[in-house]
Amino acid sequence: MIETNLLLIVALILLSTKALAVFMKRFHLPQVIGPLIAGILLGPAVFGLVKPNETISVIAEFGVILLLFTAGMETDFRQLRSSLKSSLLISALGIVAALGGGFAIAFLFGKPSFESFIIGVVIAAMSTSITVEALSEMGKLKTKVGTALMGASLFDDIIVIVLLAVTMSMGAGGFSIGSIALILIKIAAFFAFAIGVGFCIHKLFNYSYNRFGDKRRLTVFAIAYCFLMAYLAERIGLADITGAYIAGIAFCSTRCAESIETKTHGLSYLFFTPMFLANIGIHTSFAGMTGSLVLFTALLVAVAILSKLIGCGLGAKLSKFSNRESVQIGAGMIARGEVSFIVAAKGIAAGYISSLIYPSVIVVVLVTVLITPLLLKIAFADKQKIP
Numbered sequence: 001m002i003e004t005n006l007l008l009i010v011a012l013i014l015l016s017t018k019a020l021a022v023f024m025k026r027f028h029l030p031q032v033i034g035p036l037i038a039g040i041l042l043g044p045a046v047f048g049l050v051k052p053n054e055t056i057s058v059i060a061e062f063g064v065i066l067l068l069f070t071a072g073m074e075t076d077f078r079q080l081r082s083s084l085k086s087s088l089l090i091s092a093l094g095i096v097a098a099l100g101g102g103f104a105i106a107f108l109f110g111k112p113s114f115e116s117f118i119i120g121v122v123i124a125a126m127s128t129s130i131t132v133e134a135l136s137e138m139g140k141l142k143t144k145v146g147t148a149l150m151g152a153s154l155f156d157d158i159i160v161i162v163l164l165a166v167t168m169s170m171g172a173g174g175f176s177i178g179s180i181a182l183i184l185i186k187i188a189a190f191f192a193f194a195i196g197v198g199f200c201i202h203k204l205f206n207y208s209y210n211r212f213g214d215k216r217r218l219t220v221f222a223i224a225y226c227f228l229m230a231y232l233a234e235r236i237g238l239a240d241i242t243g244a245y246i247a248g249i250a251f252c253s254t255r256c257a258e259s260i261e262t263k264t265h266g267l268s269y270l271f272f273t274p275m276f277l278a279n280i281g282i283h284t285s286f287a288g289m290t291g292s293l294v295l296f297t298a299l300l301v302a303v304a305i306l307s308k309l310i311g312c313g314l315g316a317k318l319s320k321f322s323n324r325e326s327v328q329i330g331a332g333m334i335a336r337g338e339v340s341f342i343v344a345a346k347g348i349a350a351g352y353i354s355s356l357i358y359p360s361v362i363v364v365v366l367v368t369v370l371i372t373p374l375l376l377k378i379a380f381a382d383k384q385k386i387p
Helices: 004-026 033-042 054-073 077-082 084-108 113-122 128-138 144-171 177-211 215-235 240-249 257-282 291-318 323-332 338-349 355-379
Strands: none
Touching: 004 033, 004 054, 004 257, 033 257, 033 355, 054 128, 054 215, 054 240, 054 257, 077 084, 077 144, 084 113, 084 144, 084 291, 113 144, 113 338, 113 355, 128 144, 128 240, 128 257, 128 323, 128 355, 144 177, 144 240, 144 291, 144 323, 144 338, 177 215, 177 240, 215 240, 215 257, 257 355, 291 323, 291 355, 323 355, 338 355
């Protein structure tokens, strides 16, 4: 039997997220900000009406998986393939800038070198989901810039997972080439498997559509495949959203893609995505923030924003993107999210970094999540002054 309070919580979240999304639209602001603010207002940070809840978190995870699955279906595969080199460069320079900046700030505040390095890793990876939602809202996801951002986000996930493996290995007793090699082999095997199966799925769904034309059943099978790939990705140490995005790519140019995308997007938009966005705000807490920690957090936020804006923007510029496109890509890579929480949680659990750092990570994620849609809106504005 469903807990009565949970039903009330879901109702409050859906009503408040929609109301604030409409409010944001009224003032020509990105609607994605509305659900985030709704979560902050409902959560412990302001009114305390809704506490972090495991069930809500599970629903939110479904939301981000469906969001990335839809993004995969909207990806131009040919354009993605042609932008792999530029995506890798964009990701690498952004990670180097963020990791170096995070390390420097932590070291200046008296943290040991190893702990400083992990803090750098914490703020290195972007959150794909917020950028996807913002670009979808503006109708820019299928553009050259949108495709480059999606490719770079995939590399971000992979590089940070490898960095995490390196740091955990070092903390456990020294650098282990064997453990790093094993991680790389698993990742390579997963992508080879995903490409092979994705090709077969692509052919199978085209055949089924031509032979039977039953779009409703195809959508159910497509979503099942999405969750299967998300599960497999998580099993080898990648984020589940990576598997979901790759699953979406398998359908991106099938004859049934539009039907599957429409139904999946409707399901996600009506329920799961608002729950996911609100859940970020619900988990926001500023407890335990001392004066020194506030200053440290403020500097970490500044580094998190500037490192991606400059590092990824430079990577885009070196990859022959225009000045305006480079700024758009830099802005789109700013948001942090679930990967930052994963790295921080693992570092704290292993005793490599202090648990006092967690409120700082929450603030970094919150600020970057809120500022990314605003910067993207400015960067894509018709009257943009950037040459």
